[in-house]
Amino acid sequence: MLANAVGRLRWACGHLVVAFGGAALILSLGGLGLGLGYGHELGPVLGACLVQVAAVWTLGGLAVLLHGVSPRLAPGAWGAAGVALLLGWIGPALNVPQAAMDLSPFGHLPKLPGGEMTWTPVLILTAIALALTATGLAALRRRDMSI
Numbered sequence: 001m002l003a004n005a006v007g008r009l010r011w012a013c014g015h016l017v018v019a020f021g022g023a024a025l026i027l028s029l030g031g032l033g034l035g036l037g038y039g040h041e042l043g044p045v046l047g048a049c050l051v052q053v054a055a056v057w058t059l060g061g062l063a064v065l066l067h068g069v070s071p072r073l074a075p076g077a078w079g080a081a082g083v084a085l086l087l088g089w090i091g092p093a094l095n096v097p098q099a100a101m102d103l104s105p106f107g108h109l110p111k112l113p114g115g116e117m118t119w120t121p122v123l124i125l126t127a128i129a130l131a132l133t134a135t136g137l138a139a140l141r142r143r144d145m146s147i
Contacts, residue, residue, distance in 0.1 A: 061132030
């Protein structure tokens with residue numbers, strides 16, 4: 001099986017199933033573990049973890065787009081992930097302006113558990129992730145693989 005030729009889109013989609021599915025699985029298992037640790041709070045804690053999937057997929061979609069355009073750009077996705085995490089962790093403590101905080105996809109998600117679940121930002125981020133991924137796959141399909 002390894003000796004057979006695989007088209008670049010099929011190859012990329014195999015990686016995407018692992019990356020996007022793996023992210024959802026890890027967040028699910030993390031939420032399950034945290035929820036069980038809190039005892040009666042399984043539902044809210046699991047939901048709080050699962051709502052993060054849209055933001056993770058958005059960063060994943062950015063990685064696909066950057067790699068699709070040029071593999072040299074792909075490490076920029078790690079920079080974007082680092083900026084998003086730093087904004088979430090220390091942005092509020094440093095009183096970072098809201099315009100800068102809005103650069104992180106995580107900043108748009110409902111604050112769960114405890115906050116109210118709003119589906120609009122989750123659906124918008126999921127659509128953005130799909131658009132970034134589709135655009136990245138289209139760029140990969142057209143890209144000269146010698147560079």
